[in-house]
Amino acid sequence: MPMPSALSFELLGKCSVTKARAATLHLPHGPVPLPIFMPVATQASLKGLTPEQLEKQGCRLCLNNTYHLGLKPGQATLDAIGGAHRFQSWPHNLLTDGDSFQMVSLLKLAQVTEEGVRFLSPHDGSPMLLTPEHSISLQNSIGSDIMMQLDDVIVTTSPDLARMKEAMERSVRWLDRCIQAHKYPERQNLFCIIQGGLDLDLRRECTAEMVARDTPGIAIGGLSGGEAKDEYCKVVDTCTGLLPEKKPRYVMGVGYPEDLVVSVALGADMFDCVWPTRTARFGNAITSRGVLNLRNAVYSTDFGPIEEGCQCTCCRPPEDGGLGITRAYVYHTTAKETAGAHLLTMHNVHYQLNLMRLVREAILEDRYPAFLRSFFAKLYDDKSKYPEWAVGALKGVGVDLLSD
Amino acid sequence: MSQGRPTPEVSQVPREMVDFEVLKTTGARAPRLGRFTLGGRKPILTPAFLGNTSRGVIPHMSPDNFGRYAGSNGVYVALEDFVEKHPEKTPPVFEYNVPEPLRRFAALPQDTPLVLGARRTPPIPTPATHTNTAISLLTSVGYKSVSSEYYAAAARKLRPDVVVGMADIPFGQATISIKRKDKMSDRTEAWLRHLVTTRNTMAVAPGEPRFDIFAPILPIERDLQSWYLEHLLDDMVDSISGLAIYDAFLLDDLPDALHHLPRLSLHVPASPHELLRQVSLGMDLLTVPFISSATDAGIAFDFTFPPPETPKSSVRQTLGIDMWHAEHARAVTPLSKGCQCYACTKHHRAYIQHLLSAKEMLGWFLIQVHNHAVVESFFTSLRTSIDAGTFDAHVATFEAYYEPQLPEKTGQAPRARGYHFRSEEHAKKEKKNPKRWNGELGGKGKAVLEGAHGQQPEKKQEMMHVIDDEALIDLVGIEHGAEAVHVEDLKIEDDVKG
Numbered sequence: 026m027p028m029p030s031a032l033s034f035e036l037l038g039k040c041s042v043t044k045a046r047a048a049t050l051h052l053p054h055g056p057v058p059l060p061i062f063m064p065v066a067t068q069a070s071l072k073g074l075t076p077e078q079l080e081k082q083g084c085r086l087c088l089n090n091t092y093h094l095g096l097k098p099g100q101a102t103l104d105a106i107g108g109a110h111r112f113q114s115w116p117h118n119l120l121t122d123g124d125s126f127q128m129v130s131l132l133k134l135a136q137v138t139e140e141g142v143r144f145l146s147p148h149d150g151s152p153m154l155l156t157p158e159h160s161i162s163l164q165n166s167i168g169s170d171i172m173m174q175l176d177d178v179i180v181t182t183s184p185d186l187a188r189m190k191e192a193m194e195r196s197v198r199w200l201d202r203c204i205q206a207h208k209y210p211e212r213q214n215l216f217c218i219i220q221g222g223l224d225l226d227l228r229r230e231c232t233a234e235m236v237a238r239d240t241p242g243i244a245i246g247g248l249s250g251g252e253a254k255d256e257y258c259k260v261v262d263t264c265t266g267l268l269p270e271k272k273p274r275y276v277m278g279v280g281y282p283e284d285l286v287v288s289v290a291l292g293a294d295m296f297d298c299v300w301p302t303r304t305a306r307f308g309n310a311i312t313s314r315g316v317l318n319l320r321n322a323v324y325s326t327d328f329g330p331i332e333e334g335c336q337c338t339c340c341r342p343p344e345d346g347g348l349g350i351t352r353a354y355v356y357h358t359t360a361k362e363t364a365g366a367h368l369l370t371m372h373n374v375h376y377q378l379n380l381m382r383l384v385r386e387a388i389l390e391d392r393y394p395a396f397l398r399s400f401f402a403k404l405y406d407d408k409s410k411y412p413e414w415a416v417g418a419l420k421g422v423g424v425d426l427l428s429d
Numbered sequence: 430m431s432q433g434r435p436t437p438e439v440s441q442v443p444r445e446m447v448d449f450e451v452l453k454t455t456g457a458r459a460p461r462l463g464r465f466t467l468g469g470r471k472p473i474l475t476p477a478f479l480g481n482t483s484r485g486v487i488p489h490m491s492p493d494n495f496g497r498y499a500g501s502n503g504v505y506v507a508l509e510d511f512v513e514k515h516p517e518k519t520p521p522v523f524e525y526n527v528p529e530p531l532r533r534f535a536a537l538p539q540d541t542p543l544v545l546g547a548r549r550t551p552p553i554p555t556p557a558t559h560t561n562t563a564i565s566l567l568t569s570v571g572y573k574s575v576s577s578e579y580y581a582a583a584a585r586k587l588r589p590d591v592v593v594g595m596a597d598i599p600f601g602q603a604t605i606s607i608k609r610k611d612k613m614s615d616r617t618e619a620w621l622r623h624l625v626t627t628r629n630t631m632a633v634a635p636g637e638p639r640f641d642i643f644a645p646i647l648p649i650e651r652d653l654q655s656w657y658l659e660h661l662l663d664d665m666v667d668s669i670s671g672l673a674i675y676d677a678f679l680l681d682d683l684p685d686a687l688h689h690l691p692r693l694s695l696h697v698p699a700s701p702h703e704l705l706r707q708v709s710l711g712m713d714l715l716t717v718p719f720i721s722s723a724t725d726a727g728i729a730f731d732f733t734f735p736p737p738e739t740p741k742s743s744v745r746q747t748l749g750i751d752m753w754h755a756e757h758a759r760a761v762t763p764l765s766k767g768c769q770c771y772a773c774t775k776h777h778r779a780y781i782q783h784l785l786s787a788k789e790m791l792g793w794f795l796i797q798v799h800n801h802a803v804v805e806s807f808f809t810s811l812r813t814s815i816d817a818g819t820f821d822a823h824v825a826t827f828e829a830y831y832e833p834q835l836p837e838k839t840g841q842a843p844r845a846r847g848y849h850f851r852s853e854e855h856a857k858k859e860k861k862n863p864k865r866w867n868g869e870l871g872g873k874g875k876a877v878l879e880g881a882h883g884q885q886p887e888k889k890q891e892m893m894h895v896i897d898d899e900a901l902i903d904l905v906g907i908e909h910g911a912e913a914v915h916v917e918d919l920k921i922e923d924d925v926k927g
């Protein structure tokens with residue numbers, strides 16, 4: 026019996042060279058364009074931005090963290106209030122991730138058993154157990170449009186292949202328990218998470234098992250943990266090659282602009298990362314020519330916008346209804362006023378969302394290879410500086426960045 | 430923001446001088462109603478308050494949110510927030526070559542009246558003494574002496590609407606000798622004269638506004654500043670558009686010939702009661718630093734003027750709610766019943782309590798919006814009350830109904846930022862952002878989080894393992910370079926100097 030689904034995936038175009046796809050994903054709280062970058066509002070709030078400010082940067086799908094919301098405000102409160110959308114007054118879509126679990130697994134005292142993850146509460150040291158059933162129950166209370174299974178994650182760089190295999194197989198069994206426990210499949214979409222570290226055979230095996238369970242969407246997990254980038258690309262490429270065309274593919278924890286455009290070429294559709302918003306607090310602005318640290322004194326008298334032509338609330342000139350914020354003003358406020366962080370956060374979120382909008386347009390017009398070439402040409406002033414992994418990965422899908 | 434205040438039309442005429450019209454008064458030393466108009470800006474019905482900025486923003490409000498939720502007020506901006514000491518150079522904003530550099534730099538709305546003063550309000554005392562030509566400012570990177578020439582040049586360059594004349598006030602000094610008071614009067618006179626000359630001789634294009642000047646009234650007895658006041662009346666009164674008053678009680682002694690001028694209060698009030706007292710003495714424009722300090726402490730105002738009509742209770746009501754209290758965790762109610770602000774109409778106490786306890790910046794923003802809305806409607810209603818002749822009676826019921834002070838602060842303020850470090854705290858060796866939980870888990874050793882992998886980290890090698898995520902910091906003790914992690918990485922430059 027196919028699993029009920031609360032989404033529909035409308036494939037709109039495919040790149041004739043790479044594996045890139047453009048689609049519209051219809052979710053319970055409205056349609057979202059794919060490929061997509063999803064900002065991370067870990068604790069039901071995005072670094073000081075109001076829901077309206079986030080909305081104005083174009084966001085229609087953002088993340089909350091299951092485990093954090095489970096601790097604060099807690100399940101009882103979420104139930105009483107009627108879920109996380111109401112709790113944070115966010116009228117658009119929410120995805121809840123469980124990568125908190127990964128964090129928990131990094132605690133030396135955490136212990137993974139077949140039942141779940143045992144650990145001591147970071148609040149008071151009391152023993153706690155996180156099971157697939159508990160994770161799903163929490164996500165049902167949260168009411169997220171996309172919920173993620175609880176998985177057993179090992180750092181990809183772990184040399185222990187036996188433990189890696191055990192974790193992969195356990196993740197499959199836990200998916201079954203998650204599906205069983207899921208109370209509202211007709212209004213919340215449960216995504217599986219493919220595990221298997223950097224071992225491509227394990228990944229293939231896991232992909233086959235996960236696909237057989239027919240969840241509405243599929244995530245590739247356990248990556249962006251410091252593995253070599255070419256290994257990362259091989260895993261993404263291998264998995265997407267085995268995935269059904271008509272389902273969204275989500276690569277977890279990825280957010281550097283060059284990683285996004287390469288991963289899209291490898292056939293991935295959805296991404297999330299805390300980096301763009303976290304780095305804003307250090308004064309880092311993401312631009313098409315690279316990351317600028319606006320806390321550097323050279324920007325103190327730079328009265329240009331954060332990025333020329335950017336249409337975010339900050340960069341747009343007042344004549345166009347924006348604030349006309351200058352780099353000098355970001356320098357003036359960053360790390361001194363919380364509002365300084367709000368400004369850069371808006372810009373960085375807008376940059377990421379706009380990048381994906383441009384990617385989508387290029388795919389729809391079947392000029393994604395040309396887009397990739399101009400993207401890298403802007404980011405690096407010389408071809409010799411292009412990262413090898415990106416050149417290699419794109420060559421694998423038919424785009425030679427180094428040719429003219 | 431909160432509805433209610435009738436907003437008169439923005440005047441289209443180019444600005445020359447402030448137009449201040451007293452609409453109603455019952456004599457000296459009494460509350461009065463007025464309309465304060467700057468050409469091209471939104472007129473302000475007085476008594477009213479100005480938003481108190483820090484580095485050009487109302488704390489926690491990005492400029493877009495200020496325009497959206499609080500922009501009906503004018504703002505007070507301090508020059509010391511824009512002057513840097515290291516490196517010794519021209520303040521960056523002076524090099525911004527646009528028609529209204531300060532307004533444009535801080536992205537203030539075009540119709541918001543902008544008042545510039547030398548010092549923040551309240552100012553933090555500086556150890557350096559003033560000289561005949563200069564006062565001492567406290568910038569984000571240390572003390573800097575600023576001459577009256579420099580100040581006048583800054584005013585000319587930055588083009589705020591109103592400039593408050595530089596006053597020689599030895600802030601923080603408990604007792605001031607008669608001799609010193611004489612000097613205060615002499616210097617303030619000379620500095621104001623210089624500012625007036627600079628303004629009057631400024632070359633401007635036809636129709637281009639200069640700036641208006643508010644003359645400071647020193648917080649000393651009238652006799653001791655009589656020399657200054659005489660000169661003010663003799664040959665400067667036509668060049669000034671208002672008064673900046675550092676001690677509201679001196680309104681008693683104000684020369685009659687200055688009564689027509691709008692009065693800006695830089696007398697720091699501690700409570701709404703003190704605002705009422707200043708208004709009752711005839712103040713027109715007030716600054717209310719306690720709004721932001723209450724917000725920082727997580728206190729949401731809960732008072733109206735006049736107070737609600739309820740059966741007499743023997744207990745006085747609190748002026749604000751401490752949003753740190755867990756009792757709000759499930760309350761799907763607004764901060765104040767009936768409040769029309771963004772925080773109260775769009776969000777609820779449960780969320781705001783969560784944001785504070787999760788140390789999410791949005792929590793302080795929402796309380797800040799609300800607190801500004803409460804003070805805004807406080808002023809709206811007191812104007813109505815003055816108009817109806819019920820002000821004194823309402824003040825009496827207000828004082829009987831509410832506690833005399835704002836509630837005690839229990840919660841943590843947001844992470845300390847630049848200006849919080851400046852005052853006496855420098856002397857103390859305490860950690861500014863003390864660590865909360867120490868990571869001990871049932872005595873079994875520290876829980877350690879070595880970088881939140883599974884999310885791409887910072888690219889720079891030295892930042893790789895730096896976690897700057899309140900959520901994570903709260904959950905686990907982070908060992909990897911604990912100092913760096915403790916957001917000491919967001920170094921405030923004056924720290925470096927120790």
Ligand SMILES: [Zn+2]
Binds near residue numbers: 331
């Ligand atoms: Zn921008």
Ligand SMILES: [Zn+2]
Binds near residue numbers: 771772798
């Ligand atoms: Zn309110």
